[in-house]
Amino acid sequence: MSLIEEEGGKRINMAHLCIVGSHAVNGVAKIHSDIVKTQVFKDFSELEPDKFQNKTNGITPRRWLLLCNPGLAELIAEENKLKFSQFLEKEYRVKINPASMFDVHVKRIHEYKRQLLNCLHVITMYNRIKKDPKKLFVPRTVIIGGKAAPGYHMAKMIIKLITSVADVVNNDPMVGNKLKVIFLENYRVSLAEKVIPATDLSEQISTAGTEASGTGNMKFMLNGALTIGTMDGANVEMAEEAGEENLFIFGMRIDDVAALDKKGYKAKEYYEALPELKLAIDQIDNGFYSPKQPDLFKDVINMLFYHDRIQRPGTRWYSKIIAASGKFSSDRTIKEYAKDIWNMEPSDLKISLSNESSNGVYKANGK
Numbered sequence: 604m605s606l607i608e609e610e611g612g613k614r615i616n617m618a619h620l621c622i623v624g625s626h627a628v629n630g631v632a633k634i635h636s637d638i639v640k641t642q643v644f645k646d647f648s649e650l651e652p653d654k655f656q657n658k659t660n661g662i663t664p665r666r667w668l669l670l671c672n673p674g675l676a677e678l679i680a681e682e683n684k685l686k687f688s689q690f691l692e693k694e695y696r697v698k699i700n701p702a703s704m705f706d707v708h709v710k711r712i713h714e715y716k717r718q719l720l721n722c723l724h725v726i727t728m729y730n731r732i733k734k735d736p737k738k739l740f741v742p743r744t745v746i747i748g749g750k751a752a753p754g755y756h757m758a759k760m761i762i763k764l765i766t767s768v769a770d771v772v773n774n775d776p777m778v779g780n781k782l783k784v785i786f787l788e789n790y791r792v793s794l795a796e797k798v799i800p801a802t803d804l805s806e807q808i809s810t811a812g813t814e815a816s817g818t819g820n821m822k823f824m825l826n827g828a829l830t831i832g833t834m835d836g837a838n839v840e841m842a843e844e845a846g847e848e849n850l851f852i853f854g855m856r857i858d859d860v861a862a863l864d865k866k867g868y869k870a871k872e873y874y875e876a877l878p879e880l881k882l883a884i885d886q887i888d889n890g891f892y893s894p895k896q897p898d899l900f901k902d903v904i905n906m907l908f909y910h911d912r913i914q915r916p917g918t919r920w921y922s923k924i925i926a927a928s929g930k931f932s933s934d935r936t937i938k939e940y941a942k943d944i945w946n947m948e949p950s951d952l953k954i955s956l957s958n959e960s961s962n963g964v965y966k967a968n969g970k
């Protein structure tokens with residue numbers, strides 16, 4: 604245990620000096636930390652057992668997967684889409700094109716969350732395909748899912764409208780593989796776990812000022828989906844973190860909503876000014892999507908035209924290999940170092956990723 608080597612002339616034993624001079628000694632992987640303790644530096648370990656620790660090395664998955672291997676990240680995303688397509692085919696007996704864009708809007712059905720707005724967009728895409736079938740169209744599978752509260756009539760009518768539109772769109776041979784509409788019933792955590800990793804586009808489109816935070820938005824972001832959304836709830840902070848250019852932000856800001864409320868919102872003006880919107884609403888109104896019961900959606904139409912703007916309610920990439928690599932995230936390593944070796948407390952100092960020097964800049968979705 605001497606710091607001085609005596610054989611072949613006096614020399615400093617650097618390893619011994621390190622151990623004596625350090626307050627912690629680490630083998631950087633379990634097996635090697637054990638060897639350090641039981642073999643290489645056994646005597647030192649017996650003298651100061653608390654000094655000897657293990658902190659297995661880590662790598663950052665941001666740089667070493669998302670940034671340096673977007674191909675694999677992409678592959679894993681495709682695998683998730685394939686798996687979810689197979690699940691849908693089995694459970695819902697619908698044929699899905701796994702190469703299409705998975706456009707997903709899953710959350711409780713509520714007017715303020717605007718599943719109806721999404722539905723009007725679906726109808727508009729359908730009408731565009733019909734109008735010009737030769738025009739290039741990025742194939743899309745629109746997945747809308749969520750439960751309605753038992754006594755919430757309008758929410759139930761919105762679900763009925765979505766499934767009625769799906770019946771027309773999915774069975775129109777002119778549309779083929781270009782557009783499919785799926786209503787995901789019984790949306791719950793176990794289903795969310797399946798659909799979120801398969802999502803390309805996350806719909807977070809509540810009217811600005813109505814969604815307190817949202818958590819679905821965060822789950823999709825974490826799983827590499829791009830977000831289309833309004834400046835509402837936590838979307839605002841997501842845009843702040845990722846850069847607004849990395850989300851598809853649209854619609855009124857909270858100030859615009861207040862200004863419009865003051866001025867008075869008149870749905871008819873939009874209906875008259877926008878021919879595609881007019882067509883979509885007329886189709887719903889005249890029974891195009893409910894031929895057996897042409898007035899089925901009269902309450903929806905009335906709500907759109909005659910109700911005040913909807914108020915907020917009162918209360919309110921990866922494969923098994925990568926999942927297994929979680930332990931080897933440097934986040935865990937650094938946290939352990941900070942707690943057990945450096946004796947540091949977490950700081951609330953904010954470090955912006957875009958300030959990272961060189962090419963270590965991380966963008967949403969690795970793009």
Ligand SMILES: *Cc1c(COP(=O)(O)O)cnc(C)c1O
Pocket residue numbers: 709710711790791792793795816817818819820822
């Ligand atoms: C996360 C989650 C929600 C909340 O979704 P929002 O988009 O924030 O409304 C609702 N239901 C399930 C099953 C969830 O997992």
